Amino acid sequence: MPDTGHAPPAKAPSARTRVKRLPARGHYDGATINAILDAGLICHVGYVIDGQPYVTPTAYWREGDRVYWHGSSASRMLRQIKGGIPVCLTVSLLDGIVLARSGFHHSLNYRAVMALGTAETVEGDRAKLAVLEAFSERLAPGRWRELRPPTAQEVKATTVLHMSLNEASAKIRTGGPIDDEPDYALPIWAGVLPIRLATGVPEADPRLTPGIPVPDYLQNVSVG
């Protein structure tokens, strides 16, 4: 789908999204934020009930300047959040362990986005179907048209939420260790152990009708 994007802010959209520790790792432009969101599959949604924070992992997808997630209409998380309470949606992609010559300078390479806001529900069966199709196409492009179409009851049983990316920031660390200058001479191996989410060989359902090949689109699923 076209990327309608959002205007890249020159600086943090709010004081509370500004990266204060290690500010060089902070990014606030839409292109950087969108690239991280489009690479990931799972976000962690934070919300508060009776003063207690909860953090729920869930699948998400992005369209334009909004991020979407969905679930059962019976879900506690979705029922609370659709009431308009403050939400924090965080996506983090781990890229490596940074092994320095001292314990203190060990670190992780990562790409992360934090978005603050309140969520709204997608209303109307046609609108819901359209965004669910977009989610399916993001996950496995071409699969939606192969599937048994959703029933009215299934659409009704699914809640879809969306939230603006107006108040979002990215934080990124890349590269090797930054050691104290005298430590570079030490006889200690230093570098990066890369980490990535990888897909494996598709495992067919034991009840699969014989003769159906693994779809090509499963080779192109982006998971992080």
Add this chain to the structure above:
Amino acid sequence: MPDTGHAPPAKAPSARTRVKRLPARGHYDGATINAILDAGLICHVGYVIDGQPYVTPTAYWREGDRVYWHGSSASRMLRQIKGGIPVCLTVSLLDGIVLARSGFHHSLNYRAVMALGTAETVEGDRAKLAVLEAFSERLAPGRWRELRPPTAQEVKATTVLHMSLNEASAKIRTGGPIDDEPDYALPIWAGVLPIRLATGVPEADPRLTPGIPVPDYLQNVSVG
């Protein structure tokens, strides 16, 4: 280190940690919770400032019936949380995309733990050093003794928090798609696309002293 463990509760430790949606996915025994926590490397910590939830990804480790995380003493997250405010620490490990014959029955395979509580700081340089060594050994067993030892200033600049696992629950989905019975006859590929965090080939620091081999322990790093 020995696993002092915590007694496996026969049921959820609290109403707010009981898995309500799809209760068959809920687990409350220490062995299941610890296995997930010991496999993962990154948690997402939720906390509340002025009514706004924040979700911060960070490395963590487990010892006995407590989970630990650390960071700069200047970190906003750590400064807030060490004040004793309510925290939710969530670990989620993505294991696969479950491809069903209808969009509605698509799902994810995962292992997740959610722990609620309040955090305390590890006080005292010796105690801090001991738990930082435990973290290093969990990450890369054998590396700690190779490193340039921490200085007093580095220990001072590091805050270590820990939280009880007394109020924790696990949620797990495994296996293939569960389709509506009539849909099994459809000519649609169904099954699981496995996903896992994988380590790559270690990348040496460009400033590495020549002749230092890649340590063997990097082949045994568990990331999820």
